[in-house]
Amino acid sequence: MLSWLDTIIQGVLLGGLYALFAAGLSLIFGIMRLVNLAHGDLIILAAYILLSLTASWGIALVPAVAIAALALFAFGFALQYFVFNRTLRIGILPPLIVTFGLSIVIQNGLLEAYSADSRRLSAGALETASFSIEGALNIGVMPLLTFASAVLAICALNILFYRTSIGRAFRATSDDPEIVQLMGVDNRRIYALAMGVAMVVATIAALFLGLRATFDPTVGPARLLYAFEAVIIGGLGSLWGTLAGGVVIGVAQTIGAKINPEWQVLAGHLAFLGVLMIWPRGLFPRAID
Amino acid sequence: MALLSTHRLTAFYGDFQALFGIDSHLESGETVAIIGANGAGKSTFLKSLAGLLRASPESVLFDGKAIGGIPASAIMRLGISLVPEGRRLFPSLTVRENLMIGCYGRDVRGPWTLESIFALFPALRERQHIPSTALSGGEQQMVAIGRALMANPRVLLCDEISLGLAPVVIKDIYRVVPNIKATGASIILVEQDIVQALAVADRVYCFQEGRLSLAGRPSELTRDQVHAAYFGH
Helix, strand or coil: CHHHHHHHHHHHHHHHHHHHHHHHHHHHHHHHCCCCCCHHHHHHHHHHHHHHHHHHCCCCHHHHHHHHHHHHHHHHHHHHHHHHHHHHCCCCHHHHHHHHHHHHHHHHHHHHHHCCCCECCCCHHHHCCEEEECCCEEEEHHHHHHHHHHHHHHHHHHHHHHHCHHHHHHHHHHHCCCHHHHHCCCHHHHHHHHHHHHHHHHHHHHHHHHHHCCECCCCHHHHHHHHHHHHHHHCCCCHHHHHHHHHHHHHHHHHHHHHCHHHHHHHHHHHHHHHHHHCCCCCCCCCCC | CCCEEEEEEEEEECCEEEEEEEEEEECCCCEEEEEECCCCCHHHHHHHHHCCCCCCHHHEEECCEECCCCCHHHHHHHCEEEECCCCCCCCCCEHHHHHHHHHCCCCCCCCCCHHHHHHHCHHHHCCCCCEHHHCCHHHHHHHHHHHHHCCCCCEEEEECCCCCCCHHHHHHHHCCHHHHHHCCCEEEEEECCHHHHHHHCCEEEEEECCEEEEEECHHHCCHHHHHHHHHCC
């Protein structure tokens, strides 16, 4: 019985990582209805930037995350402003093709720069630290930190969305990108800011991905798939729903792995299909779409 | 010098030409009504002034400066606000948030604040925290007007603010036009309801198939002149 409880707790904590993968995707889709097929690769790009800052330049992990987050905010802003914005006006297919192209460019760029070797980030003793509850349940500090970061990131995004004037502009732009211009809002700038914020969340996701497992230039699309599933289970555009979606996939995967280690990935996808069969619009659909 | 003027203003939707060389002007403090049948180009005219449709640079002058072709968000910051046709409130924002976003790009001191808008439309005060979609049509129109006023615009453009509303509600909405005029704002009203428009306007333009068919003061225009300009026969 306790071992099942342990499995579920590990699954919930793993869900935090998937929610971090998905939060940026959810944010971007919610505001500009852009499906960013390069999102997984952008996370991997962030992981390699963190690797360079820490391993090659010798910067400590925390300041390295801050530097990478700032750099990726600027990169995301520029990417949206100068590239993606040009595609948004001309239908739904061009943005898909451009983000797909970017995904290939990032993968090949990373292969060229870092080779195909698997890498990982290092956090010293923290990586293996754990504590036990009642002497029976062992909880890793790193998975707990991952989950706490996901909750904090989603809280921060909710405050940004619902408590600030820029958040009002984000929501209004999502509602009506034409009329919002009459309020003095430059929607192209709002989109660029949103992509910048999504890249900051992607940097946090990259940190915990790199600490938990190895990565190489080609693993981005698989992260994207988990992120997609989490966003869709949660209900498109709902941030807390995205966390719930991540947890559903995480728990399904750990339960699947407990039954048979080969079933881990499959169990996550089956849970995704199962949820969609019962709730086709996800667990927390937006009232207005 | 006119506060806002157009010079041979044209507008296109793709290959379709909707406006053919409109010359018009709005003096400071003046209220001008634009009347005309469906498809005459009235809303297109307002969209061109507000920057939602691109106009050629010299075809729109505001305060002596050419503003044709600059983005809508920049025109709003200069002090021209549009109350769009069909209200177009933001459904995921509350009533209060809809009003507050009105001054996002232009937060200038003036007569219009949340408080003075609630004084103008008392019905909105108690409903300020509910989603804008839960309001009646008339209340939504009040929010749309309030949202545009929040920027304390020098020119207020109103596109069919009586559309789809019951006569008693239209009266309520038009009751506030003199209050808005009293703050010194200039107003351009696009209306199909000729009686309402002529009652509050200092001058009238009538549009017909994208061209100006009549201009003058309401008191100087005869019923037959308006009829001919409106229907073209």
